[in-house]
Amino acid sequence: MSIIKLKNVSKFYYNKNSISSGFNKLNLDLDMGEFVVITGESGSGKSTLLNVISGLDSYEEGEMYIDGEETSHYTEVDYENYRRKYIGNIFQNFNLVNSYTVYQNVELVLLLNGYKKEEIKEKVLEIIKTVNLTKYKNTKASKLSGGQKQRVAIARALAKDTPIIVADEPTGNLDVKSAKSVMKLLKDISKNKLVVIVTHNYEQVEEYATRRISMNDGKIIEDKKISAYEPAKAELVQYRDLTEKNKLILGLRNAFNIKTKFGLLFLVYFFLTMLVFSEYSSLNKASFDAELEGDNYYFSEKSPNRVILKKNNKTSFTEKDIDSLKNMENIKSVVKEDMLLDLSISSMSDGSHYIYIAGNVKEIDKSERLDKGTLPERENEIVFVGSKDSYYLSFFEDEILNSEFDFQDDKTGSILGKFKITGIKYDDSLNDNTSYFLISKSGLERLKQSETLIYNKQDMKLNGHIFSTEDDETNRFNIKKNKSVPKGKVYAYSELNAYCENYTCLDEKMILSIENIYYKKDLEVTIKEILNNDNFEPLLGLKPENYPYTIFLNDEDYDALISKEEYQVSVFIDDLKQSDKTLKELKEKGYYTYFMKDNLVDEAAEVKGLILMFRAVIFMIATGSLFFISYFIIKIILKSRNIYFSTIRILGATKNVAKQLLDIELLIDINIAYISFLGITLLARSGIITNSYLKDMVEFFTFKDFVLIYVVLIIMSLLISNRYAHKLFKSSVMKTYREEV
Ligand code: ADP
Ligand code: MG
Numbered sequence: 001m002s003i004i005k006l007k008n009v010s011k012f013y014y015n016k017n018s019i020s021s022g023f024n025k026l027n028l029d030l031d032m033g034e035f036v037v038i039t040g041e042s043g044s045g046k047s048t049l050l051n052v053i054s055g056l057d058s059y060e061e062g063e064m065y066i067d068g069e070e071t072s073h074y075t076e077v078d079y080e081n082y083r084r085k086y087i088g089n090i091f092q093n094f095n096l097v098n099s100y101t102v103y104q105n106v107e108l109v110l111l112l113n114g115y116k117k118e119e120i121k122e123k124v125l126e127i128i129k130t131v132n133l134t135k136y137k138n139t140k141a142s143k144l145s146g147g148q149k150q151r152v153a154i155a156r157a158l159a160k161d162t163p164i165i166v167a168d169e170p171t172g173n174l175d176v177k178s179a180k181s182v183m184k185l186l187k188d189i190s191k192n193k194l195v196v197i198v199t200h201n202y203e204q205v206e207e208y209a210t211r212r213i214s215m216n217d218g219k220i221i222e223d224k225k226i227s228a229y230e231p232a233k234a235e236l237v238q239y240r241d242l243t244e245k246n247k248l249i250l251g252l253r254n255a256f257n258i259k260t261k262f263g264l265l266f267l268v269y270f271f272l273t274m275l276v277f278s279e280y281s282s283l284n285k286a287s288f289d290a291e292l293e294g295d296n297y298y299f300s301e302k303s304p305n306r307v308i309l310k311k312n313n314k315t316s317f318t319e320k321d322i323d324s325l326k327n328m329e330n331i332k333s334v335v336k337e338d339m340l341l342d343l344s345i346s347s348m349s350d351g352s353h354y355i356y357i358a359g360n361v362k363e364i365d366k367s368e369r370l371d372k373g374t375l376p377e378r379e380n381e382i383v384f385v386g387s388k389d390s391y392y393l394s395f396f397e398d399e400i401l402n403s404e405f406d407f408q409d410d411k412t413g414s415i416l417g418k419f420k421i422t423g424i425k426y427d428d429s430l431n432d433n434t435s436y437f438l439i440s441k442s443g444l445e446r447l448k449q450s451e452t453l454i455y456n457k458q459d460m461k462l463n464g465h466i467f468s469t470e471d472d473e474t475n476r477f478n479i480k481k482n483k484s485v486p487k488g489k490v491y492a493y494s495e496l497n498a499y500c501e502n503y504t505c506l507d508e509k510m511i512l513s514i515e516n517i518y519y520k521k522d523l524e525v526t527i528k529e530i531l532n533n534d535n536f537e538p539l540l541g542l543k544p545e546n547y548p549y550t551i552f553l554n555d556e557d558y559d560a561l562i563s564k565e566e567y568q569v570s571v572f573i574d575d576l577k578q579s580d581k582t583l584k585e586l587k588e589k590g591y592y593t594y595f596m597k598d599n600l601v602d603e604a605a606e607v608k609g610l611i612l613m614f615r616a617v618i619f620m621i622a623t624g625s626l627f628f629i630s631y632f633i634i635k636i637i638l639k640s641r642n643i644y645f646s647t648i649r650i651l652g653a654t655k656n657v658a659k660q661l662l663d664i665e666l667l668i669d670i671n672i673a674y675i676s677f678l679g680i681t682l683l684a685r686s687g688i689i690t691n692s693y694l695k696d697m698v699e700f701f702t703f704k705d706f707v708l709i710y711v712v713l714i715i716m717s718l719l720i721s722n723r724y725a726h727k728l729f730k731s732s733v734m735k736t737y738r739e740e741v
Contacts, residue, residue: 114240147178251664
């Protein structure tokens with residue numbers, strides 16, 4: 001029984017608008033043991049015939065039998081198996097992997113067919129010796145002469161050890177001497193095999209041929225027995241699949257053995273990584289910035305990096321607490337009397353005309369330079385700071401300067417007393433609606449006392465009546481300190497008389513108490529004077545109209561009553577990107593935290609959300625475009641790999657194996673590019689590289705982002721190799737060979 005049998009087989013080539021015939025209605029029987037030489041003019045269909053019988057190309061008509069089996073139902077996988085088990089190809093143009101050494105070229109066949117690397121070394125060396133190339137085993141295929149190359153190709157066929165060897169003009173590119181030795185070699189290895197050789201030089205093989213076939217115009221015109229042959233039986237080698245380890249070995253080899261290809265892929269992946277990161281970081285930055293904007297209705301110092309702290313156990317802050325806060329890594333500053341940060345005051349109408357100026361209050365620096373007026377010296381003097389173009393400074397500057405205004409605490413409306421504007425400073429970085437005040441140290445002290453009282457509940461118990469700052473207007477009262485009042489005594493306002501016998505509270509005892517969520521303190525005092533318009537100024541040196549419903553207390557008593565303890569402290573975070581970690585540390589230290597950034601209400605949030613979403617869409621479009629741009633560049637770079645993948649396919653690699661090898665190759669490239677990029681960002685982060693573009697970029701990355709982008713890049717890389725493999729294996733081997741993928 002013949003091993004290959006063709007019955008009326010035709011092969012057509014379908015081109016864009018024409019069909020041409022490769023060969024027509026061929027009948028042919030080939031036996032094991034034959035040495036068949038095919039000759040014929042160029043274009044007579046010899047190569048086409050060889051490609052069809054070796055399963056590299058399809059046929060259109062007739063029947064082909066392999067070992068008695070009809071092949072019309074063969075799928076691409078069946079042909080793959082057939083080639084693997086039966087066919088060893090040798091081509092005119094050698095089809096070696098040029099970037100591999102002689103050893104690697106031969107080894108490749110065995111690796112692809114599932115041999116372990118260790119067990120094949122001897123075999124490979126032996127085969128190389130058979131073809132007489134031991135001296136060149138470590139030479140790259142590209143450096144060999146034509147004859148040597150063809151001997152490598154024969155060595156490869158030997159390694160494959162198939163029953164059929166198909167050689168298409170193996171000596172076509174060789175000089176006479178090399179041609180002779182190649183033919184001899186073919187003869188030597190042809191024992192018990194079927195050899196089919198196409199050649200122009202019949203004389204070269206005459207002495208080995210058992211049969212000669214001449215072709216012309218797609219037909220066999222002569223088929224002649226030359227000599228007898230020893231019939232043989234096809235001995236099939238049992239092949240295994242490429243092992244995972246060998247996949248990795250080949251993938252690594254392929255990733256690095258062509259330097260330019262590696263360099264180009266590295267560059268593409270590196271820039272791809274960088275651009276994706278850059279896009280992503282600008283998105284991150286935009287959403288981060290958006291989070292910093294907004295308002296807070298409770299606090300007037302709204303820096304997003306402010307964290308207001310209270311102790312969970314409700315005790316006051318000790319020096320040790322403050323020091324430990326100051327020593328924390330990501331804390332820029334600690335503000336003890338943080339209530340003052342939120343102190344916002346505004347002017348009240350003075351009856352005749354109304355000028356409304358408002359803002360936060362800060363202690364003035366003695367070296368401060370003013371644009372108008374003088375620095376404040378006394379505790380009731382103050383400097384106004386605003387934009388020069390603001391409404392009040394452009395129209396009422398003269399009215400404001402050197403005038404006295406009543407001020408109130410903005411949040412509670414509590415009256416704070418009169419302040420005189422001694423100076424004006426322009427600050428054009430402020431917008432029209434913001435302004436602030438600068439005040440002397442003693443002035444700030446005065447404000448602090450008022451604020452303390454505002455934020456602490458004060459009670460006064462007199463004759464069984466309780467007056468409290470938390471009551472309605474009628475029971476309101478104020479406490480002020482004054483040096484003129486003797487210790488243990490108070491000067492009380494006259495309205496209190498209504499609550500005492502005989503309409504006078506003189507010499508009555510009262511209990512003053514002060515209370516907030518952290519502490520409570522009582523003080524018993526005696527009313528020494530009832531204040532009225534006549535005795536007010538002589539007793540206290542103050543004007544009565546500024547102090548309605550006021551109890552005056554001796555300085556010492558006052559300080560004893562009002563705690564100096566700090567129950568609330570603000571810290572300012574240095575690097576907001578690390579805020580999560582810092583907040584966690586603060587909580588672990590036993591603090592209740594109020595993080596301003598998380599408590600900013602942004603009225604434009606919806607619009608900004610839309611803008612961010614729009615940016616996210618742009619990010620995705622940009623990433624998608626980058627993907628396609630890199631795909632096309634990588635495709636061009638991989639074009640040089642078409643031959644490689646077709647070659648390993650001829651040598652017995654399946655589509656899956658080829659795809660996996662490409663996967664490994666590209667994954668190695670992308671990982672190297674990614675790690676290099678990561679290295680550079682780390683250097684930028686640690687300040688070794690001081691490139692502001694890089695620095696800005698990495699600032700907005702968390703570990704999560706790095707992982708996310710890594711996954712995106714890996715997926716992109718797999719998609720690219722998938723598409724490439726798909727195109728590469730879409731059609732028969734010869735078609736991929738001919739066409740550009
Ligand atoms: P040979 O190897 O004997 O020189 P071929 O088998 O290469 O001849 O070609 C046989 C015929 O098939 C020729 O007419 C040739 O033009 C045609 N042919 C070969 N390859 C193709 C192809 N890819 N597309 C179209 N026609 C082809
Ligand atoms: Mg040809």
